[in-house]
């Protein structure tokens with residue numbers, strides 16, 4: 001159960017480009033009974049009352065990215081505020097990367113209009129100042145665009161089939177500015193940077209690097 005005095009679980013957000021290995025990272029920690037793992041609700045984005053908002057956004061970003069990013073922001077808010085008795089919550093991405101990475105990207109691509117961006121911003125500012133969406137740690141799965149592009153193509157997700165390398169390069173730069181150089185937007189918590197270019201077979205010791213941070217003693221109640 002939650003350590004006495006803690007009103008919320010120790011919250012970790014896993015950030016990184018498309019194909020940076022976030023699901024693999026979450027699965028590694030999924031086996032731990034102290035961790036509430038919340039994967040990105042992609043299936044909700046693919047089926048919102050029967051509408052595939054993810055597909056729509058990639059097919060016609062000018063028409064659908066506001067709709068899509070509004071729904072992403074709602075689903076992320078639901079994840080941030082989801083109750084758990086477990087001492088640790090591990091989230092795939094966050095309301096922060098929604099606003100600071102993906103909405104930023106759409107703005108730079110001039111795909112999101114000024115009014116659309118302002119409305120998303122107004123929601124973001126309101127929810128982040130009226131709800132406790134604090135996080136305790138960011139795990140940044142740092143990659144190179146070429147590596148994640150190859151993985152994305154191999155994974156072969158239908159909606160991503162025409163995502164160009166350029167898009168991943170631009171998203172990469174935004175992640176670097178946000179989490180590595182820290183020159184873009186507010187960083188919501190201390191950042192652990194992992195070399196996520198490593199492939200599955202030898203990335204385990206990268207994960208071990210952050211185990212001690214995540215499972216530090218004052219967070220997880222002493223085992224009975």
Ligand SMILES: Cc1cc2cn([C@H]3C[C@H](O)[C@@H](CO)O3)c(=O)nc2[nH]1
Pocket residue numbers: 018040042054072076093094095097098099102160
């Ligand atoms: C928070 C957040 C996640 C997220 C994912 N995506 C896209 C990138 C991938 O193609 C897919 C699954 O991460 O959704 C997006 O466009 N905007 C997002 N915002």
